[in-house]
Amino acid sequence: MTSLKTKNTAKNDTVENDMAENNMTEKATLLLVDDDQDFLNALQPAMCKRGFLVSLANSAESAFELAKNDPPEFAVVDLKMSGNSGLVLVRQLASLNAGTRIVVLTGFASVTTAVEAIKLGATHYLAKPVDADEIVAAFEKQTGDDEVELASNPLPIERLEWEHIQRVLAEHDGNISATARSLNMHRRTLQRKLNKHPSSYTK
Amino acid sequence: MTSLKTKNTAKNDTVENDMAENNMTEKATLLLVDDDQDFLNALQPAMCKRGFLVSLANSAESAFELAKNDPPEFAVVDLKMSGNSGLVLVRQLASLNAGTRIVVLTGFASVTTAVEAIKLGATHYLAKPVDADEIVAAFEKQTGDDEVELASNPLPIERLEWEHIQRVLAEHDGNISATARSLNMHRRTLQRKLNKHPSSYTK
DNA sequence: ATTCACCTGCGACAAATTGTCGCGCGGCAA
DNA sequence: TTGCCGCGCGACAATTTGTCGCAGGTGAAT
Numbered sequence: 001m002t003s004l005k006t007k008n009t010a011k012n013d014t015v016e017n018d019m020a021e022n023n024m025t026e027k028a029t030l031l032l033v034d035d036d037q038d039f040l041n042a043l044q045p046a047m048c049k050r051g052f053l054v055s056l057a058n059s060a061e062s063a064f065e066l067a068k069n070d071p072p073e074f075a076v077v078d079l080k081m082s083g084n085s086g087l088v089l090v091r092q093l094a095s096l097n098a099g100t101r102i103v104v105l106t107g108f109a110s111v112t113t114a115v116e117a118i119k120l121g122a123t124h125y126l127a128k129p130v131d132a133d134e135i136v137a138a139f140e141k142q143t144g145d146d147e148v149e150l151a152s153n154p155l156p157i158e159r160l161e162w163e164h165i166q167r168v169l170a171e172h173d174g175n176i177s178a179t180a181r182s183l184n185m186h187r188r189t190l191q192r193k194l195n196k197h198p199s200s201y202t203k
Numbered sequence: 204m205t206s207l208k209t210k211n212t213a214k215n216d217t218v219e220n221d222m223a224e225n226n227m228t229e230k231a232t233l234l235l236v237d238d239d240q241d242f243l244n245a246l247q248p249a250m251c252k253r254g255f256l257v258s259l260a261n262s263a264e265s266a267f268e269l270a271k272n273d274p275p276e277f278a279v280v281d282l283k284m285s286g287n288s289g290l291v292l293v294r295q296l297a298s299l300n301a302g303t304r305i306v307v308l309t310g311f312a313s314v315t316t317a318v319e320a321i322k323l324g325a326t327h328y329l330a331k332p333v334d335a336d337e338i339v340a341a342f343e344k345q346t347g348d349d350e351v352e353l354a355s356n357p358l359p360i361e362r363l364e365w366e367h368i369q370r371v372l373a374e375h376d377g378n379i380s381a382t383a384r385s386l387n388m389h390r391r392t393l394q395r396k397l398n399k400h401p402s403s404y405t406k
Numbered sequence: 407a408t409t410c411a412c413c414t415g416c417g418a419c420a421a422a423t424t425g426t427c428g429c430g431c432g433g434c435a436a
Numbered sequence: 437t438t439g440c441c442g443c444g445c446g447a448c449a450a451t452t453t454g455t456c457g458c459a460g461g462t463g464a465a466t
Contacts (some may be wrong), residue, residue, distance in 0.1 A: 118321045160367050161314040161360060177442055184359040189424055191444070380413055392453055394415070 029053045029070070033063040033089065034078035034105070042078070043135075060089040071097035073137055077122070078105045094121025103138045119138055162197060165190070232256045236266040236292065237281035237308070246279075246338075253339055261290040274300035280325070281308045282395070294401055295326025306341045368396065 030052035034040055040056045047054050055072065056062035063077070075093055093100050118125065122140040136148040163181070172178040176194070180187040216239050218360055233255035236267065237243055240376065243259045260266035266280070277393040296303050327341040368386070375381040379397070383390040 025358060157367060158387070161364065164360060164363055174443095176440075184361070186425060187443090188426075188445090192423080195444095378413075389454055389456075391416090392416090395452080399413095 017108060022175040024025055028074060029055070029072040030074040030076070031055045031057060031063060031067060032062065032076050033057045034076075035059060036078070039078070042093045047135070063089055067093055071100060075100055076105060077102060089117050090122050093172055101139050103135055161164075162193075165193065169194075229297060231277055232275040233279070234258045234266060234270060234275040234296075235276040235279050236258065236260045236263065237279075238262060239281070242281070255283070267295050268294055270296055270299055274303060276303060278303055278305045279338055282303060293325050304342050306338055315320070365396075368393070372397075 012185040017036065022113065028051065030047055032040055032043055032054060033056075034106055035058050037058060040058065044054050044056060055066055060077075063075075066072075067075075071093070078089075079087060079095070089102060090102055093102055098121075100121075101124075102122040103126060104118075105126050115117070119159055121203045126134060126138055165179070168183055169176070169179045176190055177187050183190070215259050235243055235246055235250070235257060236259075243261065244406055247257050255277065260267055263280075266278075269275075270278075276298070280296070280328060280337055282293075288332070290372055293305055294305060296305055301324075303324075303375050304327075305322075305325040306327045329337060329341055332333060347368060368382070371386055372379070372382045375385065379393055380390050383393040387392070
């Protein structure tokens with residue numbers, strides 16, 4: 001139930017219907033902040049389609065400038081920008097408008113980072129790579145954040161490994177060689193592992 | 204810090220009445236919550252020595268009872284107790300006294316769990332195993348702007364696995380067969396892996 | 407005492423996964 | 437163009453798993 005993903009044939013109607021309700025007023029404003037232009041380009045239309053009025057910023061500074069004039073209702077901030085600016089921005093956004101729902105992204109599932117972000121005002125955390133639906137889910141999730149499935153994570157070792165690999169891989173922009181080195185494993189092995197799991201294998 | 208160099212190295216069983224000592228300086232009250240008695244026993248004297256007035260609880264319920272009458276200034280809560288009680292307790296403690304500094308522990312480096320705990324009021328997060336100094340450091344750390352080491356964690360896959368195994372193993376009280384099943388790996392393999400690394404966890 | 411249900415360690419051997427080498431290709435900067 | 441680096445992939449040896457099975461131990465129920 002967690003990740004329903006849009007198995008919906010047409011995400012369009014769903015969204016449009018949803019939006020139909022608040023459509024009369026105006027779309028929700030969303031600020032995307034990431035220094036990776038490709039990422040912005042990829043996400044922007046997707047979020048538009050989902051009913052957000054999207055602004056883009058490729059640095060914490062410009063994001064702050066934008067936000068100062070018109071604090072967005074939602075924000076997606078990549079922590080992995082030059083410097084700690086990502087975290088700083090989170091705090092700035094939060095203080096500009098405490099109501100802003102901020103989702104933080106990082107290529108790495110660094111607990112400390114995530115925790116820090118939350119303390120500073122982020123409302124949710126996601127590890128890259130993410131897709132638009134996950135982000136939307138994160139925004140919506142907030143309402144009833146009661147039951148949290150925790151602990152009891154006998155996570156099959158194999159999967160643990162896979163996720164770890166994915167993260168590090170993402171962190172290295174998909175560079176297999178670099179990832180292998182970083183993980184201290186042989187390129188060939190990583191290669192083979194990646195080949196095995198084309199995509200799926202969820203839980 | 205500020206170690207009171209009082210000669211009482213002995214572990215006072217009745218931690219509550221430290222008044223007998225009548226130090227003009229009041230010790231900070233600390234509540235340790237973990238269902239692992241050994242853990243409590245190990246940590247209690249250590250924290251005492253570091254100048255805390257320690258109370259113990261081996262369940263979220265009893266912890267709550269204790270806290271109701273006398274909300275502690277500091278708390279260490281193991282999230283990994285039966286049920287979601289750990290998280291619930293965090294929230295309870297926070298609402299009893301917003302000023303309570305709560306450090307949350309988990310055997311698992313689960314990002315989501317940590318994040319959730321923070322949202323509910325914890326002020327810091329640590330992964331087991333920890334030592335007393337780390338906890339104290341966590342307490343002292345101000346929530347303000349800390350330098351956060353981003354990413355930087357290309358954790359060798361092999362170690363990731365090892366730690367994971369150790370956790371799950373601990374979770375099953377060292378039962379190899381059960382752990383193997385839980386991890387979805389063969390007993391023989393686990394056995395061999397464990398044999399390889401002679402020195403178990405440290406720190 | 408005996409049976410049962412489980413755990414533990416360990417030997418052995420086949421099956422599967424890794425470690426290594428090396429080749430050819432394709433970008434990219436000097 | 438040359439050199440550096442990354443990518444995919446074949447091949448083969450070195451290791452590591454998956455499986456079986458056996459012997460021994462423990463605790464509870466019979």
